Amino acid sequence: MKPFLILQLRPEDAAADEEFQAFMARGGLAADQAARVRLDEAPLPALSLDDYAGVIVGGGPGCVSDDPAEKDPLEARIEADIMGLMPEILSRDMPFLGCCYGMGILGAALGAPVGKGRFGESIGGVACEITDAGARDPLLRALPSQFRALVGHKEAVEALPEGAVHLVASAPCPFQMIRTGKNVYATQFHPEARGENFANRIDIYRNRGYFAPEDADALSDAVMAEEITVPEKILRNFVQRFE
Template sequence: MKPFLVLQLRPEREAADEEFAAFLERGQLREAQVRRIRLDEAPMPALSLDDYAGIIVGGGPGCVSDAPEDKDPLEARIEADILSLMPEVLARDMPFMGCCYGMGILGHTLGGTVAKGRYGEPIGGVDCTLTEHGATDPILADLPRDFRALVGHKEAVEDLPQGATHLVASGPCPFQMIRAGRNVYATQFHPEAKGENFANRIRIYRDRGYFDPADAEALTAACLAERVSVPERILSNFTRRFGG
């Protein structure tokens, strides 16, 4: 069995380690079944995508919609590295799961509008609904039509990119999950996250502009009270479908 390639975009070690552990647990993967690359530690190495069953891309504090002059130099390099991989991913229809930041990456690559003006969501739970296409998608077909997920993002895809299929919607943010081709997926919500994961991220990112730091305690309590179980099935369905 080929391993999955896990690309992480978070410059904060604690957040990256917590996210990686969540990917393993919720994706039902062992460490021996993945190759982990933290792009904050070094530029993207030379890769042959033939060596991997699929790619999972984590979240991060960067935004593809930020003006180049406003990007942190490290985050700009990380973003450029992952964007450089996307043309081959799409050309191959390589199994790909981009989580949160990955939605911006995929939407931008497909030529869609990714911006902060309309559909950013505060940290917390949101009601999501499968679209007609989502209800028949191979990795979503066994999910309930409606489910809760955890979100927290400044930017969002504002229109469905050409060639993409709309899979999951919510009231605050229409494009919660899309697919390009047959195998390239991205979610705006975090399929790997439960309340305890978000509690950790609230602590780590409290000064990164996602929320008023004075609200951290209340947001933490709200996230810990969420009972989120369906999104992780998307991640495990993805790894099971493409892992062989």
């Protein structure tokens, strides 16, 4: 059985470790089913995608729409590493799940506009709705047509990429989940996260511009009060489909 390649972008140890454990637990992954690479620690090593069942990209503080001249050097290198994989992933229709930051990566790789001007969402829960096309998708079939998910992002895909399928929408951010080909997915929400995961991230990222630092405690209380059950089923379905 081939492992899933899990690419992480978070430079904070606590955030990276918590996210990885969430992917493992919510995805139902055994230890031998995951190959973890923290791109904040070193450039992407030479690898063959033939060795992996699929690729999962986690979230992080970077934004693909940031001005290249002002982009943090580490974030720029991480972005370049992931973007360098996308042509092969897309050409071979390799199983891929980009989460939050991964939506920007997939959108940019497909030539869609990605920016901060329209569909950013504050940290918290959001009501999502599965589209008609989404109801026919293998990852979403048999799930409730409406569900709550946890979000928090400055940038978003601003138009559906050419040839992509719109799977999940929300009122604040229309493109919550998309697919291109048969196997390449991205979610704007975090399919691995429950309230406790977001409360941890709120503490870590309180000074990264996602919210006013003085609002951290109230935001933590709000996400802990959310009942989040469906997004992790999407992650589990992805793993089960391609393992």
